[in-house]
Amino acid sequence: MTFLQPILLYALPLILLPVLIHLLNRLRHRTQQWGAMRFLVAASRSSVNRARLKQFLILLFRTLAVLMLILFLARPLTGGWMGWAFASAPDTVLILLDRSASMETRLAGTPRSRREQAIDLIKSAAEPYQGYSNFVLIESAGSTAQTIAQVDQLDDHPLAASSDTTTDMPSLLQRALQWLNDNQAGTTELWMASDLQRSNWLPSDDRWSSVIQQFEGLPQSVQFRLLAVNEQTETDVSLQLADMALMERASDTRSLRITADLFQSLASGEILNATRTLNGLGSAIEIPAQANEIRWQDTWDLGSGRDQGWGSLALAADGNPRNNTLYFVYGEQRAHEAMVLSDPSYEAGVLTLASGQMGPDGWQPSRMETNRSPSAWKLDRVSLIIWQGTLPEDALASDLQAFASSGGVVLCLPPHGKQDQATLFAGARWMESQVAAQDQTFPVGRWERGTGLLADTEEGFGLNVDQLEIIQRKRLEHAGKVIAAFSDGEPMLVQQEMGQGSIYFLNTLPHPNWSSLDQGTVLLPLLQRARTQGARRLEKTYFWTCGDIGQLELEAGWQPIEEGSDRSIQWHAGIYRLGDKLAAVNVPDEEFMPQLAEAEEIRPLFQEVSLQLFEETSGRDTSNLQGEVWRVFLFGMLIFLLVESALMVSGPGSTAHASRTQRTLNPQTKGAA
Amino acid sequence: MATQESSSESLIDPAITARLAAQPLLARFPMEGSVSGMHRSPHRGSSVEFAEYRQYVPGDDLRRLDWRVLGRTDRYYLKEFEAETNLRCYFVIDCSGSMGFTSGETTKLDYAIKLAAHLAYQIIGQGDAAGLVSVGPKIITEIPPKRTPSHLQLILDQLQEIRPKGETGLAETLHELAEKAKRRALVLIFSDCFTELDPLVHSFQHLRFQKHDVGLFHIMDPKELAFDFDRPIRFTDLESSFSLVTEPSMVRDAYLEQLQQFQSGLQKGCHECNGDYRLVLNHQDAGQVLGDFLVDRAKALSIR
Numbered sequence: 001m002t003f004l005q006p007i008l009l010y011a012l013p014l015i016l017l018p019v020l021i022h023l024l025n026r027l028r029h030r031t032q033q034w035g036a037m038r039f040l041v042a043a044s045r046s047s048v049n050r051a052r053l054k055q056f057l058i059l060l061f062r063t064l065a066v067l068m069l070i071l072f073l074a075r076p077l078t079g080g081w082m083g084w085a086f087a088s089a090p091d092t093v094l095i096l097l098d099r100s101a102s103m104e105t106r107l108a109g110t111p112r113s114r115r116e117q118a119i120d121l122i123k124s125a126a127e128p129y130q131g132y133s134n135f136v137l138i139e140s141a142g143s144t145a146q147t148i149a150q151v152d153q154l155d156d157h158p159l160a161a162s163s164d165t166t167t168d169m170p171s172l173l174q175r176a177l178q179w180l181n182d183n184q185a186g187t188t189e190l191w192m193a194s195d196l197q198r199s200n201w202l203p204s205d206d207r208w209s210s211v212i213q214q215f216e217g218l219p220q221s222v223q224f225r226l227l228a229v230n231e232q233t234e235t236d237v238s239l240q241l242a243d244m245a246l247m248e249r250a251s252d253t254r255s256l257r258i259t260a261d262l263f264q265s266l267a268s269g270e271i272l273n274a275t276r277t278l279n280g281l282g283s284a285i286e287i288p289a290q291a292n293e294i295r296w297q298d299t300w301d302l303g304s305g306r307d308q309g310w311g312s313l314a315l316a317a318d319g320n321p322r323n324n325t326l327y328f329v330y331g332e333q334r335a336h337e338a339m340v341l342s343d344p345s346y347e348a349g350v351l352t353l354a355s356g357q358m359g360p361d362g363w364q365p366s367r368m369e370t371n372r373s374p375s376a377w378k379l380d381r382v383s384l385i386i387w388q389g390t391l392p393e394d395a396l397a398s399d400l401q402a403f404a405s406s407g408g409v410v411l412c413l414p415p416h417g418k419q420d421q422a423t424l425f426a427g428a429r430w431m432e433s434q435v436a437a438q439d440q441t442f443p444v445g446r447w448e449r450g451t452g453l454l455a456d457t458e459e460g461f462g463l464n465v466d467q468l469e470i471i472q473r474k475r476l477e478h479a480g481k482v483i484a485a486f487s488d489g490e491p492m493l494v495q496q497e498m499g500q501g502s503i504y505f506l507n508t509l510p511h512p513n514w515s516s517l518d519q520g521t522v523l524l525p526l527l528q529r530a531r532t533q534g535a536r537r538l539e540k541t542y543f544w545t546c547g548d549i550g551q552l553e554l555e556a557g558w559q560p561i562e563e564g565s566d567r568s569i570q571w572h573a574g575i576y577r578l579g580d581k582l583a584a585v586n587v588p589d590e591e592f593m594p595q596l597a598e599a600e601e602i603r604p605l606f607q608e609v610s611l612q613l614f615e616e617t618s619g620r621d622t623s624n625l626q627g628e629v630w631r632v633f634l635f636g637m638l639i640f641l642l643v644e645s646a647l648m649v650s651g652p653g654s655t656a657h658a659s660r661t662q663r664t665l666n667p668q669t670k671g672a673a
Numbered sequence: 674m675a676t677q678e679s680s681s682e683s684l685i686d687p688a689i690t691a692r693l694a695a696q697p698l699l700a701r702f703p704m705e706g707s708v709s710g711m712h713r714s715p716h717r718g719s720s721v722e723f724a725e726y727r728q729y730v731p732g733d734d735l736r737r738l739d740w741r742v743l744g745r746t747d748r749y750y751l752k753e754f755e756a757e758t759n760l761r762c763y764f765v766i767d768c769s770g771s772m773g774f775t776s777g778e779t780t781k782l783d784y785a786i787k788l789a790a791h792l793a794y795q796i797i798g799q800g801d802a803a804g805l806v807s808v809g810p811k812i813i814t815e816i817p818p819k820r821t822p823s824h825l826q827l828i829l830d831q832l833q834e835i836r837p838k839g840e841t842g843l844a845e846t847l848h849e850l851a852e853k854a855k856r857r858a859l860v861l862i863f864s865d866c867f868t869e870l871d872p873l874v875h876s877f878q879h880l881r882f883q884k885h886d887v888g889l890f891h892i893m894d895p896k897e898l899a900f901d902f903d904r905p906i907r908f909t910d911l912e913s914s915f916s917l918v919t920e921p922s923m924v925r926d927a928y929l930e931q932l933q934q935f936q937s938g939l940q941k942g943c944h945e946c947n948g949d950y951r952l953v954l955n956h957q958d959a960g961q962v963l964g965d966f967l968v969d970r971a972k973a974l975s976i977r
Contacts, residue, residue, distance in 0.1 A: 035912075
């Protein structure tokens with residue numbers, strides 16, 4: 001037997017309380033002068049055994065009642081027949097609702113979407129549990145958990161409405177697991193309502209086994225029920241943006257080349273009607289659709305004048321209205337450059353060279369600025385500031401932080417020389433210099449290869465960070481995220497996120513006395529990537545994927561470009577505007593992969609955890625389930641209290657019996673004849 | 674218990690005496706008095722109550738021959754009449770420690786004294802003789818029965834001196850009394866009878882054997898009958914230094930059973946020797962108790 005609140009077991013010594021009270025009560029006796037002592041002595045001789053037994057039983061039942069109370073409060077879990085018999089309705093039903101774009105596909109012959117069908121299934125399944133179980137909705141788009149008071153009103157719940165997001169089933173389960181751990185729920189059923197889209201469930205994902213193992217390790221009983229809505233649907237055509245290119249033409253006019261992928265669930269061989277919207281002006285176009293999958297390309301003349309704009313391409317309504325429209329924004333490609341703030345030195349030269357870019361006349365080193373007054377800098381095109389030297393202070397520091405917050409990147413390198421500086425900048429400060437022993441280097445132990453400045457290339461080649469020979473470094477105190485670290489645990493490259501951009505700290509210099517960074521194999525990609533990353537500062541147009549937008553952007557106040565639209569950038573695809581910035585939010589790629597998994601394919605993912613299809617409603621699998629059995633202990637407590645009170649009022653010394661005896665002893669005033 | 678300061682008159686409640694005045698205390702069996710009175714005597718006497726005819730035997734007083742019978746039948750017969758004599762009554766009061774118990778204001782001993790005082794008043798008032806025996810471990814006071822009004826004062830004074838103390842030697846005293854009282858008498862016992870049952874019943878039988886009329890006022894306190902205590906209590910014996918700590922609820926049932934057994938045994942023992950048993954509680958109205966007592970005796974006599 002296990003407990004959900006094991007800390008309450010520390011209260012177990014309280015079961016001695018009735019005994020203590022009894023003993024204290026005995027100590028509290030008063031003295032009574034008594035005449036009829038002979039009867040009392042005889043009575044205590046004759047009845048002491050029976051009365052003691054009764055007293056012992058009363059104490060025993062009181063103690064057991066307290067024990068039951070404590071066990072009941074500790075919320076015990078048990079398997080076997082007890083768990084089955086006493087946990088008929090689960091304490092909690094976690095509804096994991098897939099509200100990805102694919103769930104909006106209409107079922108064949110009905111006007112209802114898969115999501116609406118799923119909600120209907122949930123409602124009918126919830127009916128017998130209504131009033132007994134606690135319903136919690138965790139939906140796929142926001143992964144927020146919310147308690148549902150009335151399951152029959154789930155249709156109108158904002159968190160169960162349609163969305164253009166995708167679903168990541170393993171992470172949704174991870175979220176459910178976290179909720180279970182946070183809330184210490186008792187017996188739980190997890191109802192997964194989904195269309196089993198393969199790109200959502202990711203059956204080959206590595207996370208499945210670890211998530212399911214964690215579910216298996218839970219102390220309480222957890223049972224999964226799969227509400228699969230993978231029935232036949234209406235035919236569907238989807239349109240996905242593959243590429244968009246802005247092309248300059250002669251005579252100062254520009255054109256836009258749109259490449260879109262078109263998927264049809266059933267090849268019609270017809271020409272599809274579509275609506276093209278460009279900066280709010282719509283026009284009808286035709287798209288020939290001979291095959292199931294076609295790539296379609298069109299070039300649209302933009303004329304001259306506007307340097308940024310937006311548009312969409314929408315197919316006529318079909319089986320799923322969510323994947324019919326692609327959105328795009330375009331803007332002027334802005335050149336961006338790096339700026340090195342350093343005194344002229346060898347390493348400053350290396351840095352300007354490595355952060356430069358190809359120009360019309362060959363490789364152009366980036367600008368070097370020695371003036372440390374921000375007013376002298378021209379930051380119009382700067383996306384990366386490389387700061388070498390003692391860390392900035394006061395106004396200078398806030399200017400650099402503001403630069404980073406607006407999306408730029410600042411890379412700080414340590415001052416040349418051995419003087420220690422205690423200046424704190426963006427949560428970090430340079431400490432003392434460390435020099436490796438003779439013929440020794442500080443080897444780099446690990447670095448982030450997935451994303452970021454030191455990520456592997458798209459082709460999969462890693463940067464030779466581990467081959468760097470670093471003989472001198474400055475120790476760094478920081479509060480950021482370590483991108484690369486030495487074998488001894490000291491950080492080498494640290495990222496401190498700042499608004500939309502970042503401030504990086506690299507604790508060695510591209511100088512032969514410090515490291516082999518000046519050879520460029522690591523430094524060049526690092527600086528080029530930093531410069532590209534900082535270009536966000538200069539951008540005005542963004543392409544985002546619905547459901548994958550950072551929290552900062554969600555809170556920034558993006559508004560749909562159509563006036564009065566109730567779209568939300570968090571959940572709906574479309575064009576959004578924030579000031580002079582434009583963002584196109586499109587349906588995630590995963591939602592354009594219509595392949596569905598079979599329920600039998602899903603079942604092995606759950607290993608030993610009980611998974612039940614919605615259709616298999618008869619009987620609960622109780623073989624090794626852990627159910628909450630607090631009811632047993634509550635009943636136990638009540639029964640013990642009842643027996644205790646029955647013992648108190650009956651048997652030897654009871655009130656009823658005493659009054660009967662007393663009647664016979666009442667003085668008889670009638671004299672003997 | 675009556676206080677030291679109170680006078681002997683305070684023992685006698687005029688309301689009670691007025692209530693009892695109409696009903697004399699009658700002996701249920703023939704008594705042997707010294708003078709004539711209202712009670713039956715075992716001897717033939719000169720009352721108006723005809724008893725029997727008896728054949729003349731030489732030595733009989735010729736004056737008592739029934740001349741009418743002789744004249745009519747020529748046989749010698751004597752006509753005999755019932756004798757009526759006075760009553761001698763002993764009040765036996767148990768003064769053991771247990772009689773000092775009360776759950777209210779009047780101890781059992783005080784109550785016993787009150788009953789005895791009023792009955793003594795009644796008896797001497799109707800011309801019978803009253804005596805007093807107070808019993809502790811042995812006889813404490815013994816006043817032989819006399820019928821003078823001044824004797825009542827002596828009895829009342831003695832009653833006021835009685836204090837509850839020590840164990841009781843009731844049975845031994847009754848045996849002693851049975852032997853000591855030469856003539857038939859009414860023995861009224863006031864006690865809680867907290868002593869061994871068998872010797873007590875034997876002493877009743879001894880009294881009866883000596884042709885005494887036995888009446889027992891079994892005086893109890895309501896608390897002793899109910900035993901309704903809740904908390905653990907140390908019970909200290911009133912007759913010795915013995916004490917006992919117990920949980921009343923644990924022993925209550927057995928206690929009541931023991932008490933009932935004793936009481937029914939006592940009642941049965943009393944009835945077997947034609948004794949007059951009555952259980953009285955020390956909170957009952959004394960006038961009522963005594964009135965019932967007198968009326969019951971008179972009724973029993975008329976039935977007989």
